[in-house]
Amino acid sequence: MSAEKEKKLRSKRRNAVIGKVCIYAILLLITAAMVVPFLWMLSASIKSNREVFLMDPFEWIPKVPKWDNYIKIWTKIPLLKFVQNTVFLTIVVTCLQLLTSSFAAYSFAKLEFKHKNALFLAYIATIAMPWQVYMVPQFIMMRAMGLNDKLLAMICLQAFSAFGVFMMKQFYDGIPIDLCEAARIDGMSEYGIYAKIMLPLSKPALSTLTIFTFVNTWNDYLGPLIYLKTETKKTIQLGLKMFIGQYSAEYGLIMAGSVLSLIPVIIVFLCLQKYFVEGVASTGLKG
């Protein structure tokens, strides 16, 4: 009887160990699949075109690293201009998005007013509507407004998303109304409550929205492709794609440009990621 029990216990422990080993094995496999392309990118960015596909012997770091790929890429295409445009766009869009969405969301979450439900429904209804469905009429409209080939068009396009309002509202819904009531009794204005009570509480939600907006704007391709035609107005994604189209065999340079285009997004992500899971959890993004 007790021998059987011991056997059972031992097999249970063995199962636990096997489980742990399996988990780590899966994790390592997935991590490798995730990381190898990026390592390849780094490696190829300091190689000559001949070395890039050299498999036998394959070296992650070539004997003579071609660091000048990172210098050449700035002269082959107006990369500096592309970076400036993209940084400008991304910062303006992200700031506008954070500001206007959190502002509107406060009203939807904590104030009572006429037509509230109808207005919010307008936002909700468009979330399931892919932008690609109305991108053409939107372009025609922007063109009529004289915004074609202007960075301003990209800002108008991306700064007022329904998604931002929805996400922030979900988060504010979770903050007890008593906090606002107490402040109202103390005579604080709604603007004061928004700025002094709500905003400081919404770090996780704002961080999450920042990551989404920053990543989407920085990496957007189709929007700039439609609107930005002049070379000096292009963004880094368009510029990089253009370079790949012209010099498809310049692998080292393409990879160097790719590495450069990743750096800002990765910095932003690493800075804000500690709020990220919490942000997704508290904004009801999990459904």
Add this chain to the structure above:
Amino acid sequence: MKEKRKTTNAGNGQKTAAGKKGGLSRQAKRDLVAYSFIAPNFIGFAVFTLVPIIFAFALAFMDWDGSNAIRFVGLANFIKLPQDTFFKAAFKNTIIYVIGTVPLTMIASLALAIVLNQKIKARGFFRTVAFFPYVASLVAITAVWGMIFHPSKGPVNYLLLTVFGVPQNELPKWFSGSLVLFTLILFSVWKYMGYYMVIYLAGLQGISAELYEAGSLDGANTWQKFKYITWPQLRSTTFFVVVMLTINCFKVYDIAVMLAGGGDGKLSTSATVLVYYIYQNAFNYWDLGYSSAIAMVLFVLVLIITLIQFRYEKKLES
């Protein structure tokens, strides 16, 4: 004294009247404050999203090249669709892509989230790594994939040739022919699973530990715990993930153009998708009405599938 009282009364009366008036205007004032919060976003949203959406519906029934006179043509744009072989290919490819990507991404991200919700070493590192492909720019990583899966020179086919002994002329051409959709699906799962993993992680953290303790007491094994606790508890999360995934997959464009488009970004019938054809008709052929008709097909597809999912969710709820 009497008079005095009267005046005070009158004063009071006036005050209440004024108070009432003030109350009314206070409600109006409240509305104004609320609107002032909404206005900055709503004006931008209305002008740049709502108006174009209405415009898009109308445009599908028009014939217009963007400069000459606009003409109402009724259903003519839609009648042309079934005879258009390129449209049919785009339609079919988009559906295959959605059917392939949605379940695979969902399963992969759920599995990853469950693993990364355990108490394991370097959990934060693994989570960050899994999220990396999502934040990385598409142009950059598709360039890398293009190299890694290069049909004649890439390391994947090199491994197939040297380690697995696949003959040279049978090496897969990852970016053309019948394989291209498979590569697109594989790439999408790789890129997006980290994002949906975060959503699942948030969902998993909402499940109370007591449920698992109770399960352990009842002698449930890992699989049973998943089947009877985790999966039902994650129902609304899964619903959200599947809806978002479906909508996002129908929008596929840049992945196809960058992986299968070659230098000029042109897609053949084996890799074309609906959004690509919307773009082509609008900005290359300037057939805005036809382009909008295809956009409507895309919209109706998304709408129908979202509605089905909502209905299914409702059914499960009750």
